Amino acid sequence: MAKRVVLCAAAVLLVIAAAYASFFIAPEERTMGDLQRIFYFHVSCAWAGLTAFLIGFASNLLYVWKRNEKYDWLGVTCAEVGVAFTTIVLISGPIWAKPAWGIYWTWDARLTSTFVLWLLYISYLLLRTLVEEPNRRALLSALFGIFAFIDVPIVFGAIRWWRTQHPAPVIMGGPNSGLAPGMRPTFYFAVLAMHLFMWFLISERYALEKLRGEVEVLRREAEAS
């Protein structure tokens, strides 16, 4: 209990501190001005969401291999948390894009593949509600999760080749890209804060899913006797 409170307090405080840093400490961007400050929130949420999906993919693979229900609980937890963060990304992006590009949405590679990623994991969560038997639900959703995750790079490749307005990658985007040195501390701090917050959400949701699994087993036992 104490551990949960500490984790919760640390995550919330760090996110508030990151918000403060992005508004008041980070330098103003040369062309976009204050508008650029949404970047710290937008990109750190995107990274946290992708990390959640990556952990989810690993637990889907582990479930198929080991058949331990813990990996199923972790899989659905990561999918839900990833969908939550991706929803924030899909909302905060257009808020930035309208003043910067003049439009809310453009069918560019990263926007579109993020949208498809979001749709695929919504389908994953829907699939789980439509299979009753717990072991079957775990196996089928794990397999769909695997197919969905390997599809995402292909979607990205397709749209990058044939459609393309999102700013070129700033981080690891090759020569002449990169953050101004003054922005780096705030950015990495925001990423760290958001990952800690993600971890808090995952641990809480995992505990809930574990309880659900146990209740389901008890209910079955009660019905059988």
Add this chain to the structure above:
Amino acid sequence: MGLLSNAAALLGKEVRTEFRSRELLSTTIVFVLIVVVLFSFTFDPTTNESHRFGPGLLWLAFLFAASLMLQPCFLREQTNDTLSALRLAVSDPFAIFLAKIGANTLFLLLTELLMLPVFAALFNVNFRGQLPGILLTFLLGSLGISTAGTALAAISAQARMRELLLPLLLLPLLAPILVASTEVTVGLMSADPAMQWKGIGFLAVFDVVFLTALWLFGEYLLEE
């Protein structure tokens, strides 16, 4: 050898079952025809617009048709309780998938080839001289749709609301196929036709990735 001969025998079974009733093919063809006609109401289908939008609408119609056509491929086995027998009969469960993918690709390809002249006439699109390229695109596109679709049909057959679930799972997964095959078809049907080998390569990569995934994970889809 065992895998391929098993798959060939099962493919014969799938094709025979279909051609005895021809239910699947006839309904799919009528469905695509209805969709293509309805699409023509959404814009002026005889102008230059149709060169730009036509191929995309055609592929969208194929995708919708496939998401309906692929439903019965495992449902039929389930209602007749033949899936366990099939699994016992083959040494590698991937043979079942290979046969179903082969059959579904064949049915989809037949539908597409029958619809191509109808589409060209209705939308005033010219494809003469480009038939080999179009055939290749149709083949690779249909193979990708069938591979991903057969895997997901095995999933959705075990769930409730399966008729609605399959399109929901399948259509977002097929987004790359839609983009690539539309681009290649637009190139082939334009006033100055050109073959986009990049798109053909992309379709081939999609097919190989999903065939490999199914080879690795297919047996778990058929577990009881």
